[in-house]
Amino acid sequence: MKTFRDPLQWQELILAQLQQSGLNICTYCRKHKLSTSSFYAYKKRFASTESAFLCANTSQCKVTDHKVTQLELM
Secondary structure (H helix, E strand, O other), X not given: OOOOOXXXXXXXXXXXXXXXXXXXXXXXXXXXXXXXXXXXXXXXXXXOOOOOOOOEEEEEEEEOXXXXXXXXXX
């Protein structure tokens, strides 16, 4: 049975492979049961958009009944 992953999940997988795993793509895909062709296709798709790999942490604080979201870029 095929596993459906949305673009955000693919982005997280690609970032994890690039930044954390230390494994080459074929080994990483085999370990996580990913299609290497899909991995490369999503990697190419995200590389073509400038903001695809923007990492941010969000935090919320309350200021006089207004909801404020702060972004912390990494």
